[in-house]
Amino acid sequence: MCGIIGYIGQSNEVGKILIEGLKRLEYRGYDSAGIAIVRDGSLTWEKTAGKIVKLEEKLRGTDLSGSLGIAHTRWATHGEPNRVNAHPHLDCEKKIALVHNGIIENYKVLKQSLEAEGHEFETETDTEVLVHLIEKFYKDDELEVAVQKALKMVDGTYGILVIAADDPDKLVGARNGSPIVVGIGEGECFVASDVAAILKHTRQVIYLEDHEMIVATHESFHTTTIENEHVDHNVHEVEWDLEMIEKGGFPHFMLKEIFEQPETIRNAMRGRLISSTGDARLGGLNMTEEELRAIKRIVLIGCGTSWHAALIGEYLIEEIARIPVEVEYASEFRYRNPVIEDGTLVFAISQSGETVDTLAALREAEKRGAHCMGICNVVGSTIARESHAGVYIHAGPEIGVASTKAFTSQITVLSLLALVLGRMRMVSSTEGQKIVKALQTLPDQVAEILKSDDEVKKIAEAYYQHNNFLYLGRGANYPVALEGALKLKEISYVHAEGYPAAEMKHGPIALIDENMPVVFICPKDSAYNKVIGNINEVKARQGKVIAITNKGNKDVIDMADHVIYIPKTLDFLYPVLAVIPLQLLAYHIAVLRGCNVDQPRNLAKSVTVE
Ligand code: G6P
Numbered sequence: 001m002c003g004i005i006g007y008i009g010q011s012n013e014v015g016k017i018l019i020e021g022l023k024r025l026e027y028r029g030y031d032s033a034g035i036a037i038v039r040d041g042s043l044t045w046e047k048t049a050g051k052i053v054k055l056e057e058k059l060r061g062t063d064l065s066g067s068l069g070i071a072h073t074r075w076a077t078h079g080e081p082n083r084v085n086a087h088p089h090l091d092c093e094k095k096i097a098l099v100h101n102g103i104i105e106n107y108k109v110l111k112q113s114l115e116a117e118g119h120e121f122e123t124e125t126d127t128e129v130l131v132h133l134i135e136k137f138y139k140d141d142e143l144e145v146a147v148q149k150a151l152k153m154v155d156g157t158y159g160i161l162v163i164a165a166d167d168p169d170k171l172v173g174a175r176n177g178s179p180i181v182v183g184i185g186e187g188e189c190f191v192a193s194d195v196a197a198i199l200k201h202t203r204q205v206i207y208l209e210d211h212e213m214i215v216a217t218h219e220s221f222h223t224t225t226i227e228n229e230h231v232d233h234n235v236h237e238v239e240w241d242l243e244m245i246e247k248g249g250f251p252h253f254m255l256k257e258i259f260e261q262p263e264t265i266r267n268a269m270r271g272r273l274i275s276s277t278g279d280a281r282l283g284g285l286n287m288t289e290e291e292l293r294a295i296k297r298i299v300l301i302g303c304g305t306s307w308h309a310a311l312i313g314e315y316l317i318e319e320i321a322r323i324p325v326e327v328e329y330a331s332e333f334r335y336r337n338p339v340i341e342d343g344t345l346v347f348a349i350s351q352s353g354e355t356v357d358t359l360a361a362l363r364e365a366e367k368r369g370a371h372c373m374g375i376c377n378v379v380g381s382t383i384a385r386e387s388h389a390g391v392y393i394h395a396g397p398e399i400g401v402a403s404t405k406a407f408t409s410q411i412t413v414l415s416l417l418a419l420v421l422g423r424m425r426m427v428s429s430t431e432g433q434k435i436v437k438a439l440q441t442l443p444d445q446v447a448e449i450l451k452s453d454d455e456v457k458k459i460a461e462a463y464y465q466h467n468n469f470l471y472l473g474r475g476a477n478y479p480v481a482l483e484g485a486l487k488l489k490e491i492s493y494v495h496a497e498g499y500p501a502a503e504m505k506h507g508p509i510a511l512i513d514e515n516m517p518v519v520f521i522c523p524k525d526s527a528y529n530k531v532i533g534n535i536n537e538v539k540a541r542q543g544k545v546i547a548i549t550n551k552g553n554k555d556v557i558d559m560a561d562h563v564i565y566i567p568k569t570l571d572f573l574y575p576v577l578a579v580i581p582l583q584l585l586a587y588h589i590a591v592l593r594g595c596n597v598d599q600p601r602n603l604a605k606s607v608t609v610e
Contacts, residue, residue, distance in 0.1 A: 002100070002101040005071050008067065008170075015059070019071070033055040033073045035071040046059055072101075087125075092132070098130055102158040102177060143162065143167050144170070158174065159173075159174075159175045180207070181194065203241075208233075245397045257405045259450060261450075262443040268412040273440065279420070292420065299344060301346065301347070306351060320415075330355065346372045376392060401491075460592055469488055469518075470519070471485040472521070476575050477527075479498075480578045484519055492586060492589045492595050504537065512538055513541065
């Protein structure tokens with residue numbers, strides 16, 4: 001959740017490097033921030049409640065020169081997001097500074113014994129025990145050894161960075177469960193939660209594994225386990241460039257990402273479709289045809305928007321490949337006693353590849369002998385590395401906290417997967433060709449829908465003051481209703497619920513009156529006639545209907561108060577199109593309500609705590 005960055009190197013501008021890096025990480029957490037720099041054998045630090053700009057304001061006039069430092073942007077777990085609880089945390093003598101992303105589960109016991117030994121605590125955080133533990137061992141050991149000893153005593157997850165005033169040539173980092181990437185520059189080293197923070201300086205990176213550490217000096221660095229065994233890492237070249245993590249003229253990352261979708265959907269399919277035979281190819285699966293044919297059951301796991309993509313995946317795979325699919329919230333899967341039989345294939349779907357529940361569910365499935373795949377966006381992320389194989393969605397960096405382009409790319413990849421599996425079963429080449437053609441048309445169709453942005457904005461203007469919304473759809477469009485409602489909740493703090501349209505009669509209908517906008521996702525698919533009945537039921541109770549449908553669908557058009565048109569496609573591909581106006585609607589409502597679209601309150605992009 002939190003974002004951390006550290007620097008050691010030849011530059012004397014560590015403050016600038018860290019603040020710039022923090023801004024790139026702000027989407028991971030933004031309730032408080034802080035920085036610590038070692039210069040001339042002493043530690044300078046500052047922290048504040050609020051966003052990075054607040055920290056910058058506070059630092060105005062402060063000398064931030066130096067060549068070693070660490071910084072943090074927080075998403076609070078233990079302790080209010082105030083200045084005291086903000087990181088970095090310091091030891092009793094204010095000589096060691098530490099930033100942490102994760103949770104120390106046994107902090108209470110440790111705190112008690114450290115207090116008994118005379119350590120004075122200032123904060124309500126779990127993190128502070130770590131810095132006091134390090135202080136305890138640092139009296140007799142090198143900094144990295146003290147860190148190792150401290151880490152062996154804690155249970156929980158961490159990505160940490162540590163510096164000490166009297167060791168001005170050392171930056172120590174370690175990970176367990178929270179990502180750490182090391183950027184290798186010329187005579188300098190950047191250590192951060194995410195490549196976005198260091199992309200401006202280098203694209204050469206290594207990824208630490210769990211229970212590993214990095215010790216960097218001004219000249220070099222080395223990596224070990226926390227047991228102090230040496231480990232070698234391959235250096236990876238990051239494909240993303242700086243432009244991809246900028247707003248590119250859009251007022252918000254979310255809007256930029258919504259508008260990128262024609263391209264990102266195309267990228268998800270690039271090189272993976274064979275028009276002539278109606279096939280798809282997903283090399284990353286790394287399974288033989290025989291193995292793919294032997295699959296008896298598929299389990300899709302994810303959280304948030306990725307879970308919605310999984311629900312659509314269930315429709316796609318069952319419809320096209322006729323393989324039974326189960327969709328599970330990762331957080332539930334990991335704590336149940338899931339049945340994994342021979343022939344079960346598990347897919348962990350995660351944009352970031354770091355969501356802790358999805359990762360834990362993946363590990364649980366692996367432990368039970370399932371063949372596990374990842375469907376991730378972030379290359380080199382933990383889920384991508386820990387799954388046996390998988391498919392990247394290639395959506396490029398997604399910075400807006402509310403996921404948009406990753407969702408449509410996830411569905412696209414799941415469609416390709418359904419086609420791969422379907423063609424090995426009952427889907428003929430002719431049917432396959434039809435699906436391939438429909439898939440190839442999607443990017444242009446999404447571009448077409450994006451042209452109706454102004455109309456969607458007008459609808460937003462009419463309804464932005466409403467405090468409740470209902471989203472209804474059937475079949476594969478039911479998860480789209482869930483996703484539309486989630487987008488609105490996340491960024492505008494408006495209460496919204498998604499329901500299967502027919503279920504409305506079993507409860508939500510009681511909410512309908514002239515103040516209730518109801519968004520119907522009702523393209524001309526096999527459920528169309530049934531949804532018309534549901535629209536009638538809403539209209540009969542004076543509800544306001546916003547319909548997402550195709551041109552020419554007269555019944556809907558006549559009944560709805562507002563209509564947003566989407567082009568025709570195959571029934572099971574409508575979710576890719578239907579979600580676009582819902583993303584735009586949520587976006588415009590949030591802007592009109594004055595909400596911070598890219599950094600909604602209480603949320604974080606990457607949820608690395610349980
Ligand atoms: C957070 C984000 C959501 C995202 C979910 C799962 O809640 O705010 O946008 O859908 O995590 O994230 P993942 O990276 O695993 O897809």
